[in-house]
Amino acid sequence: MRLHMRQVRRLGQEPETAIVIAAQGGSEPAWQKLFDLHFEPVYRFCLALTAGRRELAEETAQQTFITAARRIARYRSQQGAFRAWLLGIARNRYATLRAKERRRQRHESRPGQRDRDPTGESETDLRVHETLARLPLEYRRALESKYLKRLTMKEMAEAEGLSIEAVESLLRRARDRFARVYEQMQDQD
């Protein structure tokens, strides 16, 4: 069954979940919306994953979204946030690409010469993205608007339809939650 955006709004669920359900039903506008919401952060995550190698990050990000589109019917919201699912795909894609690259390098390079594996060098960077993926949607959006899109308070207030005071309050709560989750992840590691 194909769910369109108008039907999605009528579902009365959390916006992202409803959009994901619509995309699972094959709605292309819903998929484009999900792409808009998640592409930039996932790309940043890929950049962190590849230690700033732009070409490999682009390849990883592209494959992540192609794989996600192909397998979106398998995604279950009970298992975690959609962003976390995307980051999981990105990690797997990156591992595959790295394995391919290593095989090619081993074939081309002289014996004894070892390639540099960037994984592990940017664990802190990856943790930032994974912490963001675990935050509630409103907090994640607030932090991404400020740090990723670099919007001003006024622009954020207009985009969200809130007052500047409300946006400041939202940002404060988002930062507190981010700090808490980030520290929890550090403790787990």
Add this chain to the structure above:
Amino acid sequence: MNDQDLDKLLEQNLGGDPSNRVFRARALLDSTSALRRAQQSRARWRFAALSAAAVFIAVTSFFLGRCSVPASLPALAGETPVAETMGTVPVPGELVDWLQAARFFRQLGMEERVALAYERASKLVPYDGTDSTQAQDVAVAGMRWRRRQENGHSNPAVTRTAPSAESVKSIIAQSFGG
């Protein structure tokens, strides 16, 4: 973690140049095509699965239907199968002789004698050991020949008069034990 550390951490990891517009558009196009292909593939699989299920249900129903009907239909109460009766009940040789004679007379066109031969044969049909319809068939065949004879199909060469319908009835009644 204080506010300054948090700001620095987020700015370092989320800041920087945005992705290339061309690359972003290509990624959107490719992933949308992948979504479309996956959707079409799922629809094809769903159709194939439904078709297979329908075929399975039809075949199963057919075989279950076949298995629920016994190989031979049960005989009606008190009725002996004709084939069995014909195969086991002995008939007098004279009956066979009279039937052969009736066929011979028919070939010769001696219809009155045909009727007579059927009448004699009907007297010899064993009543207890056979289906009553067989005896009736023989008797009815005799009567039919008789009726044809009465309706003007008689051979002018035949001069002998046929027995009356009453006599045929009495013969049949006797042979059926009436």
